[in-house]
Amino acid sequence: MFDGIKILNADADIQKLMYSSVLDWNSVVNDGTGEVVGRTAEYNNLTLTIKEETSLVKVTGSLHKYANAGIHNADDFTPERLAGVLDSIQKLGIGINSALNNLEFGVNIETPFPPAKLLERLICHQRREFTRHVSKGFEYYQCEHERQFVVKIYDKGRQFGLRSNLLRFEIKVLTMQVLHKKGIGIYTLSDLLNQKLYPKIGNLLIQCFNEILFDEPTIDTTNLSKKDSDLLINGRNHKFWRPFSESNFETKQKYDTARKMRYRQEKRFRQMIDSSPTAERLHKLAAELIATKWEILSNPIVPLLHYTLNVEMGQSIIPTAKECPITGIDISDQKGSSRYLSERTLKSDPELLKSLPVTIGQQRRRKHHHPEEYYVAHNIRNAASNPRNSIKRRIERAVKNTPLFQADEVIRLTDEQKKILQSVPSNVPRNKKPR
Known part of the structure; x- marks a missing residue:
């Protein structure tokens, strides 16, 4: 940290x-x-x-x-x-x-x-x-x-x-x-x-x-169009991406046009890097x-509740008893098993809902019509569970794509990844194991 x-x-x-x-x-x-x-x-x-x-x-x-x-x-x-x-x-x-x-x-x-x-x-x-x-x-x-x-x-x-x-x-x-x-x-x-x-x-x-x-050096340029191939070759050199200086252009319009073109080139470069079937990513x-x-x-397992640090002003720094690990908001009033800011809490406090970053509520499922607090609470939980689910999907793909080998022969997990997989989501009952 x-x-x-x-x-x-x-x-x-x-x-x-x-x-x-x-x-x-x-x-x-x-x-x-x-x-x-x-x-x-x-x-x-x-x-x-x-x-x-x-x-x-x-x-x-x-x-x-x-x-x-x-x-x-x-x-x-x-x-x-x-x-x-x-x-x-x-x-x-x-x-x-x-x-x-x-x-x-x-x-x-x-x-x-x-x-x-x-x-x-x-x-x-x-x-x-x-x-x-x-x-x-x-x-x-x-x-x-x-x-x-x-x-x-x-x-x-x-x-x-x-x-x-x-x-x-x-x-x-x-x-x-x-x-x-x-x-x-x-x-x-x-x-x-x-x-x-x-x-x-x-x-x-x-x-x-x-x-x-x-x-992404593993990309094969032979299957790319000449435009994409040139962009990939040029984009591998940091000099290609150097910021433009407005003083080098005759008019501001030409400067803005060049900047927009460079933005599109960067977006395309990233797409090629991330979508190539040979990319290691x-x-x-x-x-x-x-x-x-x-x-x-x-979010340490052992909270800082026992630790008090005296300041010269006579105050104490004591962390909040129970906070949502994603938003940092106090959720002490929620039920004991809850770990993240809940939909019910957001419904009861409209001002709190408004104070959260707009990006938290942006991801919504199509053809679903729920109140804003539903999507916000859902996305907060996803922010915590997505790393674990991502590792699970990677393991499943590895096992599926290598049927001739044992799973432990093709998968090497770090200690951090093992801890993530062993963690139990807060919405899973204690007498059941996560799927």
Whole structure:
């Protein structure tokens, strides 16, 4: 989930920091004058810097690595572990009301294919190219968006010498307004514990991944028309998708025409990639795993009810007793076995229905005429069950298409996929097993 942070002006107790038994402070000296201009200390991958003149405290580093004594961030980082990290940071002298300036969030997913196989198919994100970087012996790919945010993807297993196929996908927010414009109210460290925001953050992560343009090298161009074949060949080069500059066109009309043409070309390129009978569609599988992993991490089996974090103002951060994992809305008043926002609740609260995103109620079945709350509740449940059903359909197709082999010889499920299949939908009675 959450990983790297940057705080330029922390709400800190400097005396507490300076006399902490776990912090080893070093002086920062001006090379020209020899004057001490600040002090710095590192602890569990967090770097703390105090400027001598202004007494400003800067904090940078990884919350996830902090939870692992600063060693790695290759495991799962749940809200429960995050709460423990914030508690520890607060004891050092860094207040959790400190305003965030940068924030990284993402997931590690175990893939049934080597991550390098997907990485070599990267083309661009929102028509901006991915650049390859090498740091401390491992490579990663990132796409920078004009000092707003960075999309980053790499082989996490290779970074830490793991045997498993572990792919890391994350977004680094360089200005918090990127989140605020999306209705994600993260301003301070304490906001990271607001589980009502997790569905929106997860949706942003998944949307960002789905915007990436991937190549599909298995497509045979001999059966394509010349127009499609040329588009496929040209589209595999990131330079083909570079954004247009209006200054390069004689008129705005020609500029708009070129943009519309490029939009149609991208749509057609994606259709060829996704519909080819020889396509492996690794990016589709990765997208499903990312969505599933975020849901698992943001809805831990053990809730945070037992954990209370004291804020300097004398308040407490205590998660809602029972929330819908998709919308983050309190459903404590619904019957005990319900897990998602129900049709009955929506019927009784018209204002709540109006406040939900329009996209939740868009998918409707043809020839069916139900009230709006029916479709909204139905689609909320589908958002949770679709990853499980998708894996089931993939297994059924594999078994059907390979009748000469045993199922376990042709199917390899990750631990995450096994957990999804073993999960029981909330609408299944306890004395029955799901089909």
